Amino acid sequence: xxxxxxxxxxxxxSKKEATIFFELGTCVHITATDLAKKIKIPRTTTLxxxxxxQERGLAEKIPVKNHKEWGLTxxxxxxxxxxxxxxxxxxxxxxxxxxxDNEIGIEVYQGKNNIKQAYRQILQVGVNDRIYAIQGNxxxxxxxxxxxxxxxxDLHKQTKDKKVIIEGVISESTLRLFQKLxxxxxxxxxxxxxxxxxxxxxxxxxxxxxxxxxxxxFLINMEKEIVLFIKNEAIVSAxxxxxxxxxxAGRKIDLNSHIKKLIExxxxxxxx
Numbered sequence: 001x002x003x004x005x006x007x008x009x010x011x012x013x014s015k016k017e018a019t020i021f022f023e024l025g026t027c028v029h030i031t032a033t034d035l036a037k038k039i040k041i042p043r044t045t046t047l048x049x050x051x052x053x054q055e056r057g058l059a060e061k062i063p064v065k066n067h068k069e070w071g072l073t074x075x076x077x078x079x080x081x082x083x084x085x086x087x088x089x090x091x092x093x094x095x096x097x098x099x100x101d102n103e104i105g106i107e108v109y110q111g112k113n114n115i116k117q118a119y120r121q122i123l124q125v126g127v128n129d130r131i132y133a134i135q136g137n138x139x140x141x142x143x144x145x146x147x148x149x150x151x152x153x154d155l156h157k158q159t160k161d162k163k164v165i166i167e168g169v170i171s172e173s174t175l176r177l178f179q180k181l182x183x184x185x186x187x188x189x190x191x192x193x194x195x196x197x198x199x200x201x202x203x204x205x206x207x208x209x210x211x212x213x214x215x216x217x218f219l220i221n222m223e224k225e226i227v228l229f230i231k232n233e234a235i236v237s238a239x240x241x242x243x244x245x246x247x248x249a250g251r252k253i254d255l256n257s258h259i260k261k262l263i264e265x266x267x268x269x270x271x272x
Contacts, residue, residue: 016041017049021058021072029062029069105231110224116151118218118227122166122211123158131213132243133168138207140174142222149185156188167195169246171204178259183266190259199250212236 013021019039024030030038036046050070053059057077061068109118122131143152159166175198178186209220215233220226230236 014049016045017053020046020049021053024053024059024070024072027071029064029071031069035070105229107229109227109229112146112225114227115220115222115225116147118211118220118229119155120158121216121218122164122213123162125164125213129213131164131166131168131211132240133166133212134204134208134210134239134243134246135168135170135174136204136206136208136210137171137173137201138205139209139220139222140170140177142207143209144177146222146225152185153188156192160192163193165193165195167243169197169199169204169243169250171201172198173201175253175258178262181262183263183270186259186263186266190256190263192256194255196253196255197247197250198253199246203246203249210239212239 019041020035023035023039032047032050033043035050036043039046041049050059054061058073059070060073062071125131178189181189207221207223209222211218211220213236215231215236217230217232217236217239219228219230221228
């Protein structure tokens with residue numbers, strides 16, 4: 001059995017408990033006396049720690065002829081216990097699941113707080129890096145409904161303070177949403193470093209924000225409040241290609257000039 005130091009920490013084992021745990025993994029069953037001799041720990045201490053492992057469901061007594069010896073809990077039982085623990089952890093943190101290895105990492109989260117944390121990922125971008133985004137035509141309206149205005153005010157302020165550059169595409173209907181915003185909300189959007197392209201609604205007719213930079217991509221489904229994180233350079237590169245295709249089908253717009261014009265128009269209406 002091969003476990004790293006991190007695995008031992010996750011299991012909550014002390015150094016002596018880990019020694020016993022590893023040794024039990026090398027044999028089918030063993031007496032406490034023989035185990036104590038092998039690991040060079042006093043028998044009373046070994047027996048005490050065996051009972052602690054038993055309480056945690058990691059070790060068990062195994063009938064051998066007319067007596068009982070010690071062994072690891074069966075592999076199937078260990079897996080059941082670990083899966084139950086993982087499910088409980090995921091439920092308490094709104095984690096729906098995921099996979100990870102050296103080439104790719106995928107994590108799925110649910111809930112508004114996780115969506116907020118996902119959007120804040122853009123603040124981690126490097127000075128010379130750029131955020132790329134494809135916003136579905138249904139996503140913007142749902143975001144305004146589900147997330148607090150104060151959250152967006154703060155997020156916009158931080159992106160401006162950090163001079164984060166965002167390049168992406170939005171739909172015609174998303175552009176029209178700006179007309180429904182009040183002056184304070186428009187000022188929140190104003191002066192962000194945005195390179196925007198407008199494309200017809202039917203090209204991005206979905207409820208999804210697709211945001212990527214570096215080797216990280218995340219997809220946000222606002223209606224179901226689900227966030228999918230993908231860490232893989234090849235996948236991010238593929239989405240950049242999709243973004244270029246989308247940009248070629250649209251028209252570039254000076255979003256800040258558009259917002260300034262809306263502010264001026266609304267200010268005139270208020271002053272009348």
